[in-house]
Amino acid sequence: MTKQKKPLIINRPDLMSMRQKYANNTLKLLFVLSGIYLIVPIITFIIWYLAFVFFQQHILLLEGYKEYKTMTSVWYLIIIAAFSLMFILWSLGNLYFKRRKSKSIHNTDLSIEASSDYYQVPLESVKQFRKQKVMQVSFDDKGNINHIE
Structure with missing residues (x-):
């Protein structure tokens, strides 16, 4: 008994493997986008033609330009x-x-001493904190610094 090969064209999506589904949907998207890409110039040409006909009829033949005078x-x-x-x-x-x-706006850097005095943190700690890229600061209810990691 010979083993039958799976057909290449599968009409039932539930029998498709995930790879075949992705390939199918990718090809559908590609064809839809190429169809849109190819149909846009045709639609543009039709709209330009209709605008020309409208202009010719209403402005030239029916003397619509007199309205603008x-x-x-x-x-x-x-x-x-x-x-x-x-x-x-x-x-x-x-x-x-x-x-x-x-x-007119000049931003000046805040000095380490001013930061230390304002937040009531030792001067050496502020110098160390400025060198860190990431740190976590927790505050109490009054806005003072509780803990720095």
């Missing part, structure tokens, strides 16, 4: 330009004042 359109453009100018001036002002403010 009215005074209402001019006022809309003036309002949009004013808002744009205000936004640009606001952002430039923020950029100028924040840059000025950051230059």
Whole structure:
């Protein structure tokens, strides 16, 4: 009696091994992503074509450009330009004042003696703690240091 080989194509997912399931799902994902990658230029071309047809019909053939010559359109453009100018001036002002403010701030290192006095810890301990990369500090209810590991 000869041993039958397992078929290469398995129509039932419950009979697939984990490796086959991963390969199957990876191939599905690859084909879906490549399909999306290939369909996007076609969709883009269709949208551009429809926009061109819409523009040609409504602006050129139906003389829609005459609507933009009215005074209402001019006022809309003036309002949009004013808002744009205000936004640009606001952002430039923020950029100028924040840059000025950051230059005026000088961070100075706290001295070891000041740290020792403030936390009421011996001076040698503070020197040792500054060299450590990781330490655990526990505080009491009043905010004083209880224990340092």
